[in-house]
Amino acid sequence: MLLEFDEQDGVIRDRELLDPNHVVEEDRIVGRDEQLQEITKMLRVALGDNRPPNLFLYGPSGTGKSLITKAVCKNISQICRTRDIRFGTVEINCQDLDTLGIGVYELATQAAKEADVELEVAKHGVATKEKWDELYRIINENFDSVVIVLDELDMLVGRRDKQEPAFSRLLYQLSRASGDEDISTHISVVAISNDTKMMESVGSRALSSFTPEDVHFTDYDANQLKDILHRRKDAFYDGVLDESVIPLAAAFAAQTHGDARKAIDLVRVAGNLAEREGSTRVSEEHVRKAQDKVEKNRVLEVVRGISTQKKLCLYATAAVAAESDDETARSTTGYRVYQFLTESIDADQYHQETYVNKMKEMTTYSLVDFERRSHGPTSGMFLEFQFGERPQTILETLREDSRVEMLSPDEVQTVVHAQLRNER
CATH class of the missing domain: 3.40.50.300 (P-loop containing nucleotide triphosphate hydrolases)
Structure with a gap:
């Protein structure tokens, strides 16, 4: 099998250039x-x-x-x-x-x-x-x-x-x-x-x-990300990249904080997917598949290393965002769902202030961002969390944890719906 795969025509010529941590020459540093x-x-x-x-x-x-x-x-x-x-x-x-x-x-x-x-x-x-x-x-x-x-x-x-x-x-x-x-x-x-x-x-x-x-250092914009990818285009053999590959990968990365690592990862994974399929070209479809794969891998890498309590805070907040029209979650609503989660699996329960602080810490992983808001004099102040990735992806990844897996997604969804009705 090894020899058989070795004889196949690949699309990637220099894999080092598709490693975001590889130290490149100065003329490849853009923007x-x-x-x-x-x-x-x-x-x-x-x-x-x-x-x-x-x-x-x-x-x-x-x-x-x-x-x-x-x-x-x-x-x-x-x-x-x-x-x-x-x-x-x-x-x-x-x-x-x-x-x-x-x-x-x-x-x-x-x-x-x-x-x-x-x-x-x-x-x-x-x-x-x-x-x-x-x-x-x-x-x-x-x-x-x-x-x-x-x-x-x-x-x-x-x-x-x-x-x-x-x-x-x-x-x-x-x-x-x-x-x-x-x-x-x-x-x-x-x-x-x-x-x-x-x-x-x-x-x-x-x-x-x-x-x-x-x-x-500021975010890269889509044009800068395109330039970065074009400077690494020679990682692939001539003519194997469809014209839409680099613009699409740059657009996906620009949507999530202008991350050059993600842009490079996308084209690398897209190339790997094309090779595994035995394709001689890297297409837009390969980039879209790579987007799903990279997103899940990135979230998995982050959430694997955080404590169970942080996972419960994150799960509760993502569950609210997944059911909200604008994919955001109020800290007050997220905390009530968090209380339900901890009671369901008999885990220690943080006070609301600690829950909020744990969620604030998540901003350092670029998973969430937040703004301080108030919806009128009767609602009081709260934080509104927005996610850098799809909340559903975060939920799916968190369920790989054995304690989180004990939670019933249907029950959680029912609680979330009830809390969202209370918001109104």
């Missing part, structure tokens, strides 16, 4: 000239063996923050090698990190990989200070200058009993490191977040020592 220039200007001082400033890159997911940082650091590294400057980039994604200690360990692991040396500290059973010491040892012994990239930093919250979030404590320690007499390496930090208000949660000590230069 981000201003941000590219700003970041280059600020990080290029490393070429003179000086410390670059700390940066805070913020804006919606898939708008080029990580891509541009990696591309600039890659070019700086190449030039530094010709100047006998030991430059390194240490990057971690904070989305799946639970505590500060795990975050520091991951930084030490990536620093060891970048330096091609052995890591000499354990992941568990070791004090966080020992992990910091190991990170600084590796950096100090192997680099003249290092840029530490903290992607999705706002996701590193840490233990809830701590007054200050873990990402604030991480920034404080890292930004103080360059002033340490025992550390000769120039250390600068690039903090990346989808949450424009992340810095409001940073403690005063961390804020005064971090003092970053801000770079804002």
Whole structure:
């Protein structure tokens, strides 16, 4: 079977170009000239063996923050090698990190990989200070200058009993490191977040020592997304893409926050679907199938990693939106449905304020957005949630959780209808 498939004519020539995380050449970076220039200007001082400033890159997911940082650091590294400057980039994604200690360990692991040396500290059973010491040892012994990239930093919250979030404590320690007499390496930090208000949660000590230069990234529009896809068109063999493929993929991605990752994923999945069908062309129909598949995969990736309580909050709100005419959900109505869900499966029940805060946290995943509203003096104030994906897709994905699966969709729908009637 392997040989049989190997002999088939494929449509994809270079799969790396269809990987959204692949660091592409500068001429393939589209619609981000201003941000590219700003970041280059600020990080290029490393070429003179000086410390670059700390940066805070913020804006919606898939708008080029990580891509541009990696591309600039890659070019700086190449030039530094010709100047006998030991430059390194240490990057971690904070989305799946639970505590500060795990975050520091991951930084030490990536620093060891970048330096091609052995890591000499354990992941568990070791004090966080020992992990910091190991990170600084590796950096100090192997680099003249290092840029530490903290992607999705706002996701590193840490233990809830701590007054200050873990990402604030991480920034404080890292930004103080360059002033340490025992550390000769120039250390600068690039903090990346989808949450424009992340810095409001940073403690005063961390804020005064971090003092970053801000770079804002906006959504891509449909035309910019088309340009991005056209610059990666050579990932496919000549003539295999129907004319409608790139405009349609760009239009789908533009509808959901102008996410370039989604646009690239769509054409990649469409190409894979065409190959599996044995087709010699990628058509509009392949893109439409890819849209359904990518949407479900993205939601699944997000909801798999959240707690059962967050899933119940999300399920209740999506259930209301799915039955609403405009696919929105009031926080007051969503909370009453949430109460029904928790009672149905005998789960702990949050107060309404906590439910609302959990739903607000979902905005960092780009699953929901919200506005504060009031429908007259008798209704009071409430939040109105809107979903970035189809609410039905979110419900279908959440039902893969064993506890959520215990809920009867018909019963939930009946409760939702009753609550929506009460709204009127």
